Amino acid sequence: MIKIKAAITILVQFFLISAIITGFPGKPQEIWATEQNQPANEAGQAAGQSLPELKERLWKATDRQEIKNIVAIFNAIPGPDAQAAHILLDYLKDDLRVEAGNIVDALVKLMTEEQISQLAKEIGTYSPANSYRYLVSVLAVRISNPNDLTNAMLSLQDEYVSEVYLQLMTQTWPKIFTDPATGVQWLDDTYSQLNSSTTRENLVCAVGTAAKKQLSGINLPAVTGWLWRIQEKEPDPDYRCDQLITLYELKEAKALEAIDSLYSGTTSPTKRVELIHRITDFIRWQPKEAGQDALIDWLWKVAGTDTSPYCRQECLSVLYTDLGQEKALEQYVQDTDQNGVMGLTQENQVFMVGGLNWQFLKAASQKYPQSYLARGIKAYEAVRGIPYFEIDRINEKQSPAAGEPPYWDGQYPPYGDEQYQPDREIPGWEKFLAEFPRHPASDDAAYRLARCYEIKGRFADAVKTIQKARFSTDGDIRYAAAGRMVYILDVRMTYEQLKELSLEKLDPALQAFINYSLAVREIRREDYPRAASQLEEFLKQEENLATDKHILPFDNFLGNEQYDFHGAVKKQLDEVNKLDNLKSQWEKSKTTIDLYNLAAAIFHNQMLYYNHLWAGQRQYYNWLEYITYQMGRGHAPVEMAAFMREMINYNHSLPYFQQVYLDPSSSPELKAKALYSTGLCYTGLHDWGEDAAFAFNSLDTRKKIISTYQQFVEEYPDSSMADDALLALGSYTGNTGYLQKIIKEYPDGDMLEKAKKLMPDLESPYYSSSHLFGSSVPFKILSLNDESIPPKVKEWAAANSLRSFSGTKISGEWSYMFISAGEKPTAGYSVGIIGIYSDNSSKLKVRYKINNPAFCEIVAQVISYPSILLRIPTSAAPVEFVEESPQ
Known part of the structure; x- marks a missing residue:
């Protein structure tokens, strides 16, 4: 769990980086009157330039040093100077200005009080990146009255997070508010005018941080009292916990008692676990003298008294993993021996927050070899034929068990049918799940069992088991299971098999998924009346599904960008009805114009x-190589065609x-x-x-x-x-x-x-035609152990493998290409090739991507250096390497 303050900082940094990369559209406004053609004071006269001339130079400048020199001229103008300041403000209005020299000092000096008041009202209309980089700093120095501070807060509220508020608070509060009562009244008034809970939380966070950093004397008790009053109104337990932690940092002894009361009054186990992680994160980042021991004692109390096994186990896990409490491991093992690894029960489904730390699990299995956890790992390894922990697979380079396919070497994941042995694995996984239903390996086991059922054509068993994998307690296989569920229904099964499956008695969610997938198949068969009837029936079922959070396969992974599933299916039904009418009209009239209209609509x-x-994830699921990893090597599943x-x-x-x-x-x-x-x-x-x-x-x-x-x-x-x-x-x-x-x-x-x-050059007699769209170039991926690779090529690749690198080397009849992602903090990273293409400039373009570990994947905590080596027939064409991200 990321600390809220750290998460906010990351968001700000991400926003600024995105702004710098993408830029912001717009042009400076032309607002200058004729009287502004006068020379620009002494500094401008020394440069022999008027303000309009300086403005024109500034807008045309692209060289960073030139921009800095021009801003330096403005900075030399004695202030205040409203006209000069207006030029600089206009310069920052719309377009992103990455390098604007010492523009903050220039604006601080040149702006009039009236301009400061106007900027406070309008700062939210400026380019957000420019505001954060320059204008907030200007206001922080120049604001000298409560009204301007309030206006700045309100203008910025839709764009910024607490760091901006903090900068304004820490630099303006001491000079504006000398009377504590006036300051508290300002806080109340401003808080009530903010338009969202997030913005109000940002203000509270800024006030708390400012209190810790700056306030003392009579101001501190007043602000502390305001923080106590505000936290009582906060409906979200997470943010209320953050506010109480702030009060705890301000040496408010009763804050710990309030945290305990908040935790006890929180009925949702999910929310209680989030509170546990928030407290743990705070402890980890604080020196011991900041009151760690009291909070650790409180966590031990929770671990011993909470009625939810899941909350107890999460608490013990963080005590050991994050806070170094050795006794917590033994107590965790005792709890799991009795209850198994617990998840959250919700609507008869199990949900897990984050999954179990692999190092914690490994320590438990090694120190307590007779425990439920250790016995489950041994049983899993006996069926799978390879070590449970990926780090052991890599370190031991274990040979596969008899009949087991060669283990994945870390470059491409083993998701093809050939990676499974149904006759051997089915009885093994069935027995494992019966003996260890609440083991961290149960979701992996259920996934593999479902795949084996699928290969055998036992689709009812496959979908029921893949559903079990989705909601098993560990959770690291959930994305793979969600995609495989849809793949089975949408791609793997034939229409006849899906129709037969729809007659099975399954749980309501699975039945609804099957019925909808069958309706889509009817659309593909162009049986529009039947498709429309089935879609209408499904939409009635879907209303019940919508009440169960995360029931739809990809609901867990879409974040705030929730997919409008109901709206999409409703639109699909409307389109089917439209096509049904068009097809009926054509069948009745037999005129070609009606047939053309039907074709055009399709x-x-x-x-x-x-x-x-x-839910918009099909291509992304493929590009994460759950399916198309085989395709790129000429081994697509037969059903894909x-x-x-x-x-x-x-x-x-x-x-x-x-x-x-x-x-x-x-x-x-x-x-x-x-x-x-x-x-x-x-x-x-x-x-x-x-x-x-x-x-x-x-x-x-x-x-x-x-x-x-x-x-x-x-x-x-x-x-x-x-x-x-x-x-x-x-x-x-x-x-x-x-x-x-x-x-x-x-x-x-x-x-x-x-x-x-x-046309590249209509007048050139030397023009020769080429593919304007580009054409694909065949390539082969090689292992550095391949004996056919010349020693010099191996040495070249090895020399560049520890840094971020892309390059080519010609040797004999082959051109070799090597891409290295550089140092990565864990295993699980890889380099994937999207394709190699020739274009109309006789250039080769290599499109590749750096793959991160899969969602919730357990990976070895070792430094890795992912890379890839490939070759094509010798080519002297220049090569361009283009890194792309999955879409």
Whole structure:
């Protein structure tokens, strides 16, 4: 659990870094009157420049040193000078200014009192990054009255967190408030005007920190009394606990008693555990003389008296792991021997907060070999055939058990079917789960058992067991289990298998998931009436699901960006009803225009066939290599091809457009639209994504794009879409002749400017065509132990493996590429290759990503240096390495 103050600091840093990288749009406002053309005081005159001239220089400057020099001229102007200050304020208004020299001192000197008051009211309208870097500091120095301080707080409340409030409080409070009563009244008034609980919490945090840092004498008791009064109004126990901790730091002895009362009055075990972690985090960061012992004693009291086994065990875990209390390990083992590892029971499901620390578990199993924990680990290892702890797998380099596939070497996770042995594992995992249902390994065991059932085609057992894995007490397999649940229902099972599964008697949540997935399959089969009926029925069931938090597969992992599942399914139902009407109209009229309208409606709806149980996570789940790790090596699951043919809307609309084009009754205009739309369908299939390549050959699809548009421009040269078709031909063939034809024959068309941009140099006689979209380059991933690698290449890779590095080395008939992620704090990191592409500048682009440990994954706490070595046929082309993140 991250300390709240540390978390806030991280958020501020993240915001500033994001602002610096992305920048902020906007242009300086032109507000200058004619009288501002006068010379800029003595410093400006010395430089021979007027204020407008300085302004123009400042806006045009891009060199950091030049910007600093210009700001230095402003800083030399005697203050106050409203016109000069206005220029600098405008400079900071919208665009991000990373390097603005000594602009804070210049503004402090140049701004008038009226400008300070105006800035206090309007600071929230400035570029947020500029405000944080410069303007808050200006106000902190210059504000000298309560009204300006209040206005600044209110203006900043939608943009900033407590650090900003703290800066204003610590620098302005002592000079503004000499009377404690006046200061407290100001706090009450300002607190009541803030528009959100978060902003009010930021103010309270700033007041508490300021009190610890600065206040003394008569001011301290007044502010302390205000903090006591405010915490009593705080409805959130987490933030109230933070406020009581602040009071405890201010030597308020009764704060510990209040913390105990707050804990005892909190009925939710989840909230009590959060309070335990908040207290623990505070103890860890405080010197012993700050009152650690009393708080540690309080944690021991909780560990011995709380009626919730989960809360007791969490308390004992942090006492040992975070606070070094050796006795806590023995007491934890005794508790788990009696109760197992406990989770939180909610609506008959089990939830875990954070999972069990692997070092804590390893210590318990080693020191107490006859304990429930140790016996469970031995039983797990007996079935799995490899050590339970990943650090042991890496250190021992253990050979696999007889018949067991080679263990993952840390680079690619073993999620393919070949990693399982159902006949051996099924009875082993069934016995393990019967004997150790509340062991930290139970979720891993349930996941592997479900995968074995899945491989055997026992889908009812598979989904029931994967659901058990989702809600087992450890929790580190939950994301993998959530995705696998949806994968089984959406991809792995055939329509007939899913229909048969829907007849099984399962728990309501699973039954609802299956019914919805079956409705999506009916959409893919284009049985719209049945799909609509099933979606309507599901939406009634979904209302009950919505009351159970985290029941939907990916609810745990979306944070504040919750997926509007109900809204998405409702929209899907509306689209199905629309298509049903269009299809019925066509079947009744048999006219090609109605068929074209049906095809167009399908073409324009990429989400029509999407199973929203994925909650927007399907590609991300694949890119985390739970599925596509095998795909990139030519080993995609066989079911992916059929799934992609059903999933991609362009594949559904394509035959309808072709039918319209071939129908003799279609008008010439409609035939032209249908043929052009046929090309668009092929384009959609070609550009869909990497998983589509297992259903549609990319090279064949590209050929169909080209042949379709060639046919179009031959048959319909006078069509308004002819220049569009020529542009596509130029793009997909690299032949500038198509682009030149647009320029010569369609000078008034809307593709003219695009054609000119695609032409690298129309006048150059040396221009040669190339693929403007780029083409994929085959590559092979190598192990450094591969004997075929020349010694010099191995030495080169080894020499660069301990730092962040990307580079190439040619040796004989091969070009070798090496990427190292540098030093990482734990195991579990890896480098993955997205692809290698050639582009129209004869450059090779290597797209790669640095993979972090999976969510809640137990990893070895050792420094690692993840890297990857690959090779392609020798190429002298320059190479660009591009790091990307999964989307």
